[in-house]
Amino acid sequence: MSRVGVVIVAAGKGSRMKSAEHKQYLNIKDKPILLHTLEAFQRSRYIDHMTVVVGASDVERVKGWVHTGQLHKVEQVLAGGRERQESVYLGLTQLPADIEWVLVHDGVRPFITSSGINDCLEAARQYGAAVPAVPVKDTIKKVGADQVIVETPERQSLWAVQTPQAFRASHLLAAHEAARKDGFTGTDDASLLERMDEPVKVVMGDYRNIKITTPEDLSVATQICDELAAERATEQAERDDIK
Ligand SMILES: Nc1ccn([C@@H]2O[C@H](COP(=O)(O)OP(=O)(O)OP(=O)(O)O)[C@@H](O)[C@H]2O)c(=O)n1
Numbered sequence: 312m313s314r315v316g317v318v319i320v321a322a323g324k325g326s327r328m329k330s331a332e333h334k335q336y337l338n339i340k341d342k343p344i345l346l347h348t349l350e351a352f353q354r355s356r357y358i359d360h361m362t363v364v365v366g367a368s369d370v371e372r373v374k375g376w377v378h379t380g381q382l383h384k385v386e387q388v389l390a391g392g393r394e395r396q397e398s399v400y401l402g403l404t405q406l407p408a409d410i411e412w413v414l415v416h417d418g419v420r421p422f423i424t425s426s427g428i429n430d431c432l433e434a435a436r437q438y439g440a441a442v443p444a445v446p447v448k449d450t451i452k453k454v455g456a457d458q459v460i461v462e463t464p465e466r467q468s469l470w471a472v473q474t475p476q477a478f479r480a481s482h483l484l485a486a487h488e489a490a491r492k493d494g495f496t497g498t499d500d501a502s503l504l505e506r507m508d509e510p511v512k513v514v515m516g517d518y519r520n521i522k523i524t525t526p527e528d529l530s531v532a533t534q535i536c537d538e539l540a541a542e543r544a545t546e547q548a549e550r551d552d553i554k
């Protein structure tokens with residue numbers, strides 16, 4: 312029987328946040344960003360296994376959260392690498408053998424919902440690989456080193472890509488190994504399959520599934536956190552009514 316796993320990468324330094332503490336450990340409301348993310352996957356009935364990749368000096372801290380007993384899907388907490396891609400690769404190499412489908416998620420995207428996870432996973436099962444994305448709202452310019460515009464791509468075809476990104480685990484590992492061999496570094500996992508001409512399906516993401524990157528993201532994060540908690544409470548009340 313195969314299982315669905317997620318590799319959650321959280322070994323970054325958060326340099327753009329410019330905070331004393333690495334951003335994944337800053338609180339949104341009552342708890343650290345990374346803990347919100349882990350709880351979102353723990354809640355999802357589509358996920359069986361979690362591998363969490365963190366900075367070497369944070370492994371014991373995160374294992375401490377797991378030992379509270381609320382995060383039983385977290386089966387391993389590993390030390391990551393210098394780049395995001397290396398952290399993902401380290402997680403993939405340690406996945407249990409029974410994980411057929413794997414999602415890769417940024418630890419600093421705490422507002423992923425169970426339906427967002429399911430949409431991506433379902434599309435991956437159908438097409439082989441899938442990522443969530445949202446249509447861009449701004450006009451995007453390609454700008455040269457001299458700060459002069461090079462071109463304006465047609466907005467209709469531009470999407471801002473998010474995580475979780477879902478793949479057959481063996482394919483993603485092979486794509487990472489090929490990228491390492493070729494010295495290729497991508498800013499997401501899908502790009503490693505794209506360069507091997509493997510199709511990746513795009514599913515509609517959620518504008519609230521933000522990657523917490525800079526200080527201004529923190530105030531909007533509090534608002535999104537409240538909205539999602541209220542929506543979960545309403546859904547729970549509806550389920551209780553049906554019983
Ligand atoms: N060596 C790295 C770098 C990044 N990440 C993770 O990849 C996700 C997305 O990266 P990003 O938002 O860029 O985080 P940082 O690299 O920490 O931020 P910055 O680029 O501002 O330093 C984050 O959850 C981050 O912790 C990781 O696991 N290992």
Ligand SMILES: C[C@](O)(CO)[C@H](O)COP(=O)(O)O
Pocket residue numbers: 395417471472473474498499500522
């Ligand atoms: C994977 C990602 O979250 C998709 O939007 C993004 O590319 C990560 O980028 P970063 O350079 O690690 O911020």
